[in-house]
Amino acid sequence: METINKSVYYKLKELKDNAGTHSPSINTILENIPEIDLRIDACYLSNPYATDLFISHFDSDLVKSNKLREVLEFYPSQNNNISYKLGDFLDIDHENIFIGNGAVEIIQAVIHNFSKRIIVNIPTFSSYYEFAKPDQEVIFYQLDKNDNYRLDIEDYIQFVKEKKPDTVVIINPNNPDGSYLTSEEMEVLVKELKDVKNLIIDESFIHFAYEEDSLQMIKAVDFFRENKNVIVIKSMSKDFGIAGIRAGYAIMPLEKRNYLLENGFLWNSNGLAEYFFQLYVNKNFQLEYDEVRRRYIRDTQKFYQDLLVLPGIKVYPTKANFVLIELLNGMSSFEFVSKLLIEYGIYVRTCDDKIGLEGQFLRIGSRTFEENEQIVSSLQSILTI
Amino acid sequence: METINKSVYYKLKELKDNAGTHSPSINTILENIPEIDLRIDACYLSNPYATDLFISHFDSDLVKSNKLREVLEFYPSQNNNISYKLGDFLDIDHENIFIGNGAVEIIQAVIHNFSKRIIVNIPTFSSYYEFAKPDQEVIFYQLDKNDNYRLDIEDYIQFVKEKKPDTVVIINPNNPDGSYLTSEEMEVLVKELKDVKNLIIDESFIHFAYEEDSLQMIKAVDFFRENKNVIVIKSMSKDFGIAGIRAGYAIMPLEKRNYLLENGFLWNSNGLAEYFFQLYVNKNFQLEYDEVRRRYIRDTQKFYQDLLVLPGIKVYPTKANFVLIELLNGMSSFEFVSKLLIEYGIYVRTCDDKIGLEGQFLRIGSRTFEENEQIVSSLQSILTI
Numbered sequence: 001m002e003t004i005n006k007s008v009y010y011k012l013k014e015l016k017d018n019a020g021t022h023s024p025s026i027n028t029i030l031e032n033i034p035e036i037d038l039r040i041d042a043c044y045l046s047n048p049y050a051t052d053l054f055i056s057h058f059d060s061d062l063v064k065s066n067k068l069r070e071v072l073e074f075y076p077s078q079n080n081n082i083s084y085k086l087g088d089f090l091d092i093d094h095e096n097i098f099i100g101n102g103a104v105e106i107i108q109a110v111i112h113n114f115s116k117r118i119i120v121n122i123p124t125f126s127s128y129y130e131f132a133k134p135d136q137e138v139i140f141y142q143l144d145k146n147d148n149y150r151l152d153i154e155d156y157i158q159f160v161k162e163k164k165p166d167t168v169v170i171i172n173p174n175n176p177d178g179s180y181l182t183s184e185e186m187e188v189l190v191k192e193l194k195d196v197k198n199l200i201i202d203e204s205f206i207h208f209a210y211e212e213d214s215l216q217m218i219k220a221v222d223f224f225r226e227n228k229n230v231i232v233i234k235s236m237s238k239d240f241g242i243a244g245i246r247a248g249y250a251i252m253p254l255e256k257r258n259y260l261l262e263n264g265f266l267w268n269s270n271g272l273a274e275y276f277f278q279l280y281v282n283k284n285f286q287l288e289y290d291e292v293r294r295r296y297i298r299d300t301q302k303f304y305q306d307l308l309v310l311p312g313i314k315v316y317p318t319k320a321n322f323v324l325i326e327l328l329n330g331m332s333s334f335e336f337v338s339k340l341l342i343e344y345g346i347y348v349r350t351c352d353d354k355i356g357l358e359g360q361f362l363r364i365g366s367r368t369f370e371e372n373e374q375i376v377s378s379l380q381s382i383l384t385i
Numbered sequence: 386m387e388t389i390n391k392s393v394y395y396k397l398k399e400l401k402d403n404a405g406t407h408s409p410s411i412n413t414i415l416e417n418i419p420e421i422d423l424r425i426d427a428c429y430l431s432n433p434y435a436t437d438l439f440i441s442h443f444d445s446d447l448v449k450s451n452k453l454r455e456v457l458e459f460y461p462s463q464n465n466n467i468s469y470k471l472g473d474f475l476d477i478d479h480e481n482i483f484i485g486n487g488a489v490e491i492i493q494a495v496i497h498n499f500s501k502r503i504i505v506n507i508p509t510f511s512s513y514y515e516f517a518k519p520d521q522e523v524i525f526y527q528l529d530k531n532d533n534y535r536l537d538i539e540d541y542i543q544f545v546k547e548k549k550p551d552t553v554v555i556i557n558p559n560n561p562d563g564s565y566l567t568s569e570e571m572e573v574l575v576k577e578l579k580d581v582k583n584l585i586i587d588e589s590f591i592h593f594a595y596e597e598d599s600l601q602m603i604k605a606v607d608f609f610r611e612n613k614n615v616i617v618i619k620s621m622s623k624d625f626g627i628a629g630i631r632a633g634y635a636i637m638p639l640e641k642r643n644y645l646l647e648n649g650f651l652w653n654s655n656g657l658a659e660y661f662f663q664l665y666v667n668k669n670f671q672l673e674y675d676e677v678r679r680r681y682i683r684d685t686q687k688f689y690q691d692l693l694v695l696p697g698i699k700v701y702p703t704k705a706n707f708v709l710i711e712l713l714n715g716m717s718s719f720e721f722v723s724k725l726l727i728e729y730g731i732y733v734r735t736c737d738d739k740i741g742l743e744g745q746f747l748r749i750g751s752r753t754f755e756e757n758e759q760i761v762s763s764l765q766s767i768l769t770i
Contacts, residue, residue: 027462044459051458058457063448072443072657073436074429075628077412101486101631101653108649131649243460244656246486264493264516268486270655271629272457 008033008342016334026347039345042365042375044243045175045205045322049292049368051241057279071271078266082277086249089281090221098257099277101268103204103235103248107131109260110231110250114198115167119160121151122356125175125202139163142356148316149177149324153185157192167198173205176351176363178318180209183218190223190230199229204248207239207293208300209319215294224251231256236276238321239293247273296321300366306376307364312383324351327360329383336382337362344378393418393727401719411732424730427750427760429628430560430590430707434677434753436626442664456656463651467662471634474666475606483642484662486653488589488620488633492516494645495616495635499583500552504545506536507741510560510587524548527741533701534562534709538570542577552583558590561736561748563703565594568603575608575615584614589633592624592678593685594704600679609636616641621661623706624678632658681706685751691761692749697768709736712745714768721767722747729763 011033015024024032026041062068076082079099087094100106108131111118117137120128129138141159143149151170160168170189173180181189186201193199201223209218224230232251237243247269250257269277279285300321307315312329327336333350340346351361366372396418400409409417411426447453461467464484472479485491493516496503502522505513514523526544528534536555545553555574558565566574571586578584586608594603609615617636622628632654635642654662664670685706692700697714712721718735725731736746751757 025462025466028466041459046458048458051454055454055457058453068443069436069440070629072440072627072629073431073433074426075622076631077410081410081413101490101655104652105486105649112648127649127651130647133648237460242457244455244457246461246652246655262515263497263518264490264512266512267489267631270486270631270657272655272657 005342008035009338012338012342013334029341029347036341037345038341038347040367040371040374041347042367042371043347043349043363044367045320045365046238046241046243047208047292047296047321048241048371049296050239050289053288053292054240054242054276054279057285058275061279062275071275074271075267076269076271076274079261079268080266082269082274083249085281086277090251092221092224092251093254095254096224096251096257098250098252098260098265099269099273100248100250100265101270101273102237102243102246103202103233103250105246105265105268106233106248106250107202109265110198110200110233110252110256111136111167113260113263114256117163117165118167118169119163119165120169121156121171121174123149123174123176123351123354124169124356125171126353126355128169139165140356143174143177143179145358148179149174150179151181153181153189157189160193160196165196167200168193168196169200169202171202171204173209173318173320175205175320176322176349176354176357176361177316177324178205178320178322179316180319182211186223190227194227194229197229198231199227200231200233202233204233204235204238205320206234208297208321210297215297217290217293221251228253236280240276240280240289242276245272245276246270247276296366299369299372302369303366303372303376306372307379310376310379310383313379322363322365325362325364327362331360333360333362336360339382340378344374344381346375346378348375390727393420394723397723397726398719414726414732421726422730423726423732425752425756425759426732427752427756428732428734428748429752430705430750431623431626431628432593432677432681432706433626433756434681435624435674438673438677439625439627439661439664442670443660446664447660456660459656460652461654461656461659464646464653465651467654467659468634470666471662475636477606477609477636478639480639481609481636481642483635483637483645483650484654484658485633485635485650486655486658487622487628487631488587488618488635490631490650490653491618491633491635492587494650495583495585495618495637495641496521496552498645498648499641502548502550503552503554504548504550505554506541506556506559508534508559508561508736508739509554509741510556511738511740513554524550525741528559528562528564530743533564534559535564536566538566538574542574545578545581550581552585553578553581554585554587556587556589558594558703558705560590560705561707561734561739561742561746562701562709563590563705563707564701565704567596571608575612579612579614582614583616584612585616585618587618589618589620589623590705591619593682593706595682600682602675602678606636613638621665625661625665625674627661630657630661631655632661681751684754684757687754688751688757688761691757692764695761695764695768698764707748707750710747710749712747716745718745718747721745724767725763729759729766731760731763733760
């Protein structure tokens, strides 16, 4: 390492040591170490082509037509009014739809209001256990590393029946490993778990999954229709590339949705989120979106194939828009992530803070075709030294 | 009334009857009755000059400089990071600052998490009692109509000491009447109520209040510094004219703030709210803002004086950016509001749904100088028929 790089490495190390169990965010890093030249942020898990699409609509619908003022000045519609518009599009009664200030607000609302004893599969998205209050019990179900963290449905069902939780959470595809349960497997799971009060199906990454070569979009709405315990949670941040807007929704039983609305959440959307939802339910927009969705999946498939052949790492199978990588070359994940950031300007996520992951892991988001190529060649340089 | 107007009136009546105790929103009205020509929305309680100022910055900082993409694509900073930036500006430890997705989210969080028995002065902003869950007790303190709904401090303190709530709420200036407690009065109140666990001071309209001809801005931060039970809640929607963005903050004791952050609310800001807070703490922006704030107060003073001389109404004293008006001419407030909307294109708020208001009341927001003049002359036409 050159001198400049060494000093930057120690600064990074200091930031990380001060950040506790979490990794410092890229903004914190850039503010504290301005000499870092960030070129690709592959921590972010979103479709960049969908962001392009959204921005082109935003430009023509709001900026160029001077309607931006309305969106910024006035109160957005209430939760119930926005869900009304989504209902038609999703073919679900709007009284089963709850609009969230990002999916994470919905996770918080559901756990705080409906759960006492919750089973969470690890590794996972940490909010599902971090938001539990002191009087709420979290039971971890460890996914099997030897089976690539894939959920063993039979074993899981038995575990649930033993532990008798009121809430279980299935993230599909799962974060951070990308493992995917097919619609058929989900059907078995939902049927067997019909006595659990709340069956949360988090579909934040479902638009990146596919079961056929045609890349047809997968949807879980039908599980909801037939099972009164299902709560589908859907982030819009990942598939539409608009994390800054904070938009998500859930499909849930009427009495739960109404309980939440009677206790708050009336004005939890912002003007841009409301504008986004108007776009979302527009058929022409959906056609345009489906094109950038398929393009992104194909790029991600290529990215995955390119990573597979690199030496010194294990690449876990994924149907999400990111890849879980285990380092087998003796480097720690922090060391690897630092090298990649300092020498190549590429930021990826260490998985140091993920409970349930044994080993040195990174999670790398798929970006544009060109960026993915840069990521692969940078990884190659580090791994083949 | 002409035929067209009569038919529109009946449509409005039907909408209102279907909306229950609440009034239909202007969006619902316009969607259902497109023949209405809305010219001025004086339901909104915000400074339109501040919206102009914000939009000019938004244009140059984000749209013209192509930084908009960052704001839309990426996750905003976490609550703690945004509060860090506010802390310096407010000269308050950032660990006492909680960022909200609008003030209303903070009201919900505080009531749900810290209150069992809450005293709410009526008339008031309905969220303070509507968000209470079944196991939370709300005790109403009726403000005296004969004293223009002004809080009688002595009587109130006695009431609180008798009822022994864990939470009291003071909105200053109060909504919907605009009555104002001076800093001196607030000091007495805060001192006498030091044993109440949570003393919520809602300052959503404080930037429109003044005690001197110089229109110096009033702030309650000092009450917080000296009293460990004070929770200051501040909406940004009204004074900065950006309700669509959803930005608010609270100043509260460290242990309450940390309890909330440990149980959610980590990513509750959106990219535009974070951008707004960056502007908010900028000294040059504050200088520009103070100019439009003073200009708006002067326009509102003129508006109030013009309303005072109209016949058939009582105009309540206000230090907010709205005026509570009682109809004394025999018209119902719904009839009056409908006439104003249908014949003059001006929408104002009926106060039919406000508990604690006896009589026929309207609340009219102050808009631009020219719009206020139109409102006054339209009211005059209706009232002098």
